[in-house]
Amino acid sequence: MSTLFEKVWNDHVVVPETVDAPGVLYIDLHLIHEVTSPQAFSALRDRNLPVRRPDLTLATIDHSSPTTPVSTFKDLLVAGESAANQIRQLEENCETFGVELLGFDAEERGIVHVIGPELGATQPGKTIVCGDSHTSTHGAFGALAFGIGTTEVGHVLATQCLLQRRPKTLAIDLDGTLPPGVSAKDIILAIIGRIGVDGGTGHVIEYRGQPIQSLDMEGRMTICNMSIEAGARAGMIAPDDVTIEDLSGRPRVPKGAEWNAAVTRWRALGSDDDAVFDRQVTIDAASLEPMVTFGTHPGMVVGISEPVPDHGDASFRKALEYMQVSPGKPMTENDVDVVFIGSCTNGRLSDLEQAASVLRGRKVADGVRMLVVPGSRRVKREAEARGLDRVFAEAGAEWREPGCSMCIGMNGDTAARGQLSVSTSNRNFEGRQGAGARTVLASPATAAASAIRGRIADPREYMDSNT
Amino acid sequence: MMQAVDRIRSRTVVMPTTDIDTDQIIPARFLTTTTREGLGAALFHDLRYAENGDPNPDFPLNASDVAGRRILVAGNNFGCGSSREHAPWALLDFGIRAVISTEIADIFRNNSLKNGLVPVVVDADTLSWLLDNPGAEVEIDVPASTLTLPGGETIKFPLDRFAQHCLVEGLDQLGYLESQLDAINSFEEQRAWTP
Numbered sequence: 116m117s118t119l120f121e122k123v124w125n126d127h128v129v130v131p132e133t134v135d136a137p138g139v140l141y142i143d144l145h146l147i148h149e150v151t152s153p154q155a156f157s158a159l160r161d162r163n164l165p166v167r168r169p170d171l172t173l174a175t176i177d178h179s180s181p182t183t184p185v186s187t188f189k190d191l192l193v194a195g196e197s198a199a200n201q202i203r204q205l206e207e208n209c210e211t212f213g214v215e216l217l218g219f220d221a222e223e224r225g226i227v228h229v230i231g232p233e234l235g236a237t238q239p240g241k242t243i244v245c246g247d248s249h250t251s252t253h254g255a256f257g258a259l260a261f262g263i264g265t266t267e268v269g270h271v272l273a274t275q276c277l278l279q280r281r282p283k284t285l286a287i288d289l290d291g292t293l294p295p296g297v298s299a300k301d302i303i304l305a306i307i308g309r310i311g312v313d314g315g316t317g318h319v320i321e322y323r324g325q326p327i328q329s330l331d332m333e334g335r336m337t338i339c340n341m342s343i344e345a346g347a348r349a350g351m352i353a354p355d356d357v358t359i360e361d362l363s364g365r366p367r368v369p370k371g372a373e374w375n376a377a378v379t380r381w382r383a384l385g386s387d388d389d390a391v392f393d394r395q396v397t398i399d400a401a402s403l404e405p406m407v408t409f410g411t412h413p414g415m416v417v418g419i420s421e422p423v424p425d426h427g428d429a430s431f432r433k434a435l436e437y438m439q440v441s442p443g444k445p446m447t448e449n450d451v452d453v454v455f456i457g458s459c460t461n462g463r464l465s466d467l468e469q470a471a472s473v474l475r476g477r478k479v480a481d482g483v484r485m486l487v488v489p490g491s492r493r494v495k496r497e498a499e500a501r502g503l504d505r506v507f508a509e510a511g512a513e514w515r516e517p518g519c520s521m522c523i524g525m526n527g528d529t530a531a532r533g534q535l536s537v538s539t540s541n542r543n544f545e546g547r548q549g550a551g552a553r554t555v556l557a558s559p560a561t562a563a564a565s566a567i568r569g570r571i572a573d574p575r576e577y578m579d580s581n582t
Numbered sequence: 583m584m585q586a587v588d589r590i591r592s593r594t595v596v597m598p599t600t601d602i603d604t605d606q607i608i609p610a611r612f613l614t615t616t617t618r619e620g621l622g623a624a625l626f627h628d629l630r631y632a633e634n635g636d637p638n639p640d641f642p643l644n645a646s647d648v649a650g651r652r653i654l655v656a657g658n659n660f661g662c663g664s665s666r667e668h669a670p671w672a673l674l675d676f677g678i679r680a681v682i683s684t685e686i687a688d689i690f691r692n693n694s695l696k697n698g699l700v701p702v703v704v705d706a707d708t709l710s711w712l713l714d715n716p717g718a719e720v721e722i723d724v725p726a727s728t729l730t731l732p733g734g735e736t737i738k739f740p741l742d743r744f745a746q747h748c749l750v751e752g753l754d755q756l757g758y759l760e761s762q763l764d765a766i767n768s769f770e771e772q773r774a775w776t777p
Contacts, residue, residue, distance in 0.1 A: 129762065129765050129766055129769040130762055130765050134743060135743050135744060136743075136744045136758075137742070137744055139759065139762050139765065139766070141766070141769055141770075143777035144777060150613050150614070150666075151665065151666065151667070153615075153616035153617075154616065154617065154618050154667075157616075157617075158756070162756075171777060178613075179614060195614065197614035197615065198614040200614075200616065201614050201615075201616055204616050238777075241777055246665055246667075247664075247665055248663065248664045248665040248689060262664075262665035262689055263665060263689070263692075264665055264666075264667035264689060264692060264693035264696060265667040265693075266667060266693065266696040266697070266755075266756075267692070267696070269756060270755065270756055270759055273756060273759070273760070274756075274759045274760065274762075274763070274766060275766065275770075276759055276762070276766055278744075278755055278758070278759060280742065282688075312601055312659060312662055313601075313658070313659040313662065313685050313687070316659070316685060316687065316688055317688060343663075343689075346659070346662060346687060346688065348688055348689075376775070377775070380775065412601050412603065412662070414601075428600070429598065429599075430598075430599045430600040430601065430657060433599060523610045524610060524611065525610050525611060525613065525614070532633065542603075542605065542663065542664075544603045544605040544606065544663060545605070545606060545628070546605060546606075546609055546628045547605050547610070550609070550628050550633070551628075551633070
């Protein structure tokens, strides 16, 4: 009678927790990027410690990597000397400590939460950490995956373990049938709107029910990715046929007899029927519609046909003032300056396909700047093989090199002060996409429809009736 | 690095807004540093400074009498958002040693405890009083895990015993983890499967 989370957790307890001390939890995969690792490597140097398990450690460059298309990577211009220095330092650290780096020249480079699953390094039942809160993405495979701070990055580098207290469990059960035109992004935005941006604090979420099981792995990753936006440590989905089919043939999954043993182990990970969760929430999927945020955190969200709420506390009023949106009016009345398709939330092939299916044969409205940034070089190659880059270019959008880009605005891709950006990323915090920029979170289809209309738009008006 | 902390007696700085996220505490463009030092200048940068770089006169940290205050009182769910440890580094570098709210986000809380910034979670009535009385002189006693208000009322706040010990002694938790190496070695040897 265990939950999925409890099974993975219990399998990794090196030393159980007591009243006096947290437990020691073993980590199977440690992902690293340039922004949150330099001080951790410095801590190792200070103590003259090696990386304990370089074979379980994988680094890439994503947060400040440029997305400007150029003919060779040597021509890439990094935004500012300090960002360039940070990237050089990651290269040096990986060289010195023997950590594999998927750097600028690597075919597998991309956003850390996109490439882990692409490589098959992300697997059910693993514990996965990274100095990045969207590590929750990997929970889509039934891994226990969560973000850590830089001090803890140092702990994992040195010992392959973390000191942890066991979090509580929260089951989010979806029932009903998801209506056409409603995507994984809309589901998770609706969930955050329902439970709040602190609704998951202290908990690991498990997403369950037919509407979740009917999603492909990319949709499941979108859901788990934003668990942190509800305050949860992690989000998980039990592995099933869809998971195993997705993993099959990936470069870093077990092979031969080991694959069969792994599949048997993975299939047993799902929560038992009599498993008990600390909390449980039920959501009716049939009632959902495309969702857009109206405020300055992901919990301030409405359906595309709904009005923005017209009352709230001082923080609510402050958020509406920042966003310059009108209470009582739908978000579809707001003009759009920038559209961003990408990020670890919605930068995968199916996300780009959803955006392209709306854009195909149409044009981005005058005065709207649209950026499409694939989540990895592999996503870029596959999208180009399917001609998606031409769809975007013909519509008037910019097709870029992979990276975090305008989700966090560290690489120079930003929206200007006062501009309204419809973004497929995960955070609409004040200034997240550039000082003074206003962010509206939405699905790839909603973002693409908004680019065409020049105002926030209901994507269902741009979809074929049979999709 | 971990700074030992025992008692903090200070007037408060108050930010009543709820859900103050890590992008507010330190915007991402300041994260290209490779050290932990000097981030106080970037603390709450885009709230603290106008577009032209002038201090925003309405922002609480810009008040003339704020220097030396070590306790920040904030609306519910402080520190939500990213895992950037730069957030507690920036607060500490500015001189803040404790944050009081009704809820403090998990990763920010963890990061704070690794650096000697004390997360103090109180009930809604206590927070409401503190928000209504900016500048009140309060005392945080880490070994007792109590907050004492100016009238002498003492409120217990939750603090994990291990974290409390590390705060008071200024202990880096890596040392404790290294003391568990035998257990880690045998865990690796005895696993039913290998990653």
